Amino acid sequence: DTEVTQTPKHLVMGMTNKKSLKCEQHMGHRAMYWYKQKAKKPPELMFVYSYEKLSINESVPSRFSPECPNSSLLNLHLHALQPEDSALYLCASTGHPNPNEQFFGPGTRLTVL
Amino acid sequence: GIQVEQSPPDLILQEGANSTLRCNFSDSVNNLQWFHQNPWGQLINLFYIPSGTKQNGRLSATTVATERYSLLYISSSQTTDSGVYFCAVDNYGQNFVFGPGTRLSVLP
Numbered sequence: 070d071t072e073v074t075q076t077p078k079h080l081v082m083g084m085t086n087k088k089s090l091k092c093e094q095h096m097g098h099r100a101m102y103w104y105k106q107k108a109k110k111p112p113e114l115m116f117v118y119s120y121e122k123l124s125i126n127e128s129v130p131s132r133f134s135p136e137c138p139n140s141s142l143l144n145l146h147l148h149a150l151q152p153e154d155s156a157l158y159l160c161a162s163t164g165h166p167n168p169n170e171q172f173f174g175p176g177t178r179l180t181v182l
Numbered sequence: 183g184i185q186v187e188q189s190p191p192d193l194i195l196q197e198g199a200n201s202t203l204r205c206n207f208s209d210s211v212n213n214l215q216w217f218h219q220n221p222w223g224q225l226i227n228l229f230y231i232p233s234g235t236k237q238n239g240r241l242s243a244t245t246v247a248t249e250r251y252s253l254l255y256i257s258s259s260q261t262t263d264s265g266v267y268f269c270a271v272d273n274y275g276q277n278f279v280f281g282p283g284t285r286l287s288v289l290p
Contacts, residue, residue, distance in 0.1 A: 102278070111268055111280035112225070125277060157223050161278075169213035169232075169272050173225040 072096075073174035075160050081180045084150060090158055090177045092143040098164030100124075101143040102171070103135060106157040118143060150181045184209045184273045186281035194287045195259050203254040203284045205269030213272035214245050216254050219283075220265050228254070228267075259288045 073094045082088050092101065100119045104112035117125035118137040126135075132154075134146040143160055160174040185208040195201055205214070216228040229236050229243040231252065236243055240259075245252040256263055269281040 106223070111270075111283055113280075114277060117277075127277075159223075159225065167213075167230050170227070170230040171215060171270070171278060172227060173217075176223045178223065 073160055073162055073172050075158075075174035075177050077177055078175065079178050079180075081182065082147070082150065083182050084152070086150075087146070087148045089147065090145040090160075090179075092145075092160030092174055093141055094162040094172070094174075095141055096162065096164060096172070097140075098162035098172075099140060100163045101137065102161040102163075103143065103145050104159040104161065106159060106176075108156075112159055116145075147179075150179075152181050155180045183277070184211070184271060184279050186269060186271055186279055188267075188269055188281035188284050190284060191282065192285045192287075194289065197259060197261060197288055197290050199259050199288075200255070200257045201259060201286070203256070203267055203269075203286075205252040205254070205271075205281055207250050207252075207269075207271050207273075209250070209273050210247065211271040211273045213278070214252055215270050216243055216252070217268045217270065218263075218265050219268060225268070256286075259286075261288050261290055264288045 076091045103115040106112040115129045116135045121137045136144040157176045159176045161171045187206045189204045217225045231245045233247040240257045242255045266283040268283045272278045
């Protein structure tokens, strides 16, 4: 099973709201990733978790707060976002059969009003 | 950091035509993947190909790591092949860098 799931599929939130994005994989992968993708642009890496520890934070503003409660689950907590944060948020994981091969979830399309 | 370029940026084909997409990268890599992003945003794995040649149906890919490029071949294109094709590389870190993509439109 090479499936990464993400919920919700769509999210609309105001600038004062707090919301969370969820990502789950059951492939036994030990690294999980959050990416942000703006329209007509490639995905850009935000965070990497390796063995449930944050290993890369690509200078992401603190209004984005990642969390990895266990090896299968990755959350992205959102607070006080700006309209320019509207984008497609993609989750990915790596592990096997190829250690560096990334598998992506379907994404959450976020709109900040 | 590593730079990734893709060409052409846009490509319009008639159904049934063949095409070659190119990815150039600026440093040695331990991972190279080709993805197809469909209109709903899903990134579909096409090939994991840090070196060598692979084929999967109408698609094939070749990576020449020593010369720092990879090619994706699409034969007998279909309208369902439309979308954006991304090349992405990892050069021995966990920082996976995407190229800008090739936007493909296949016309019936």
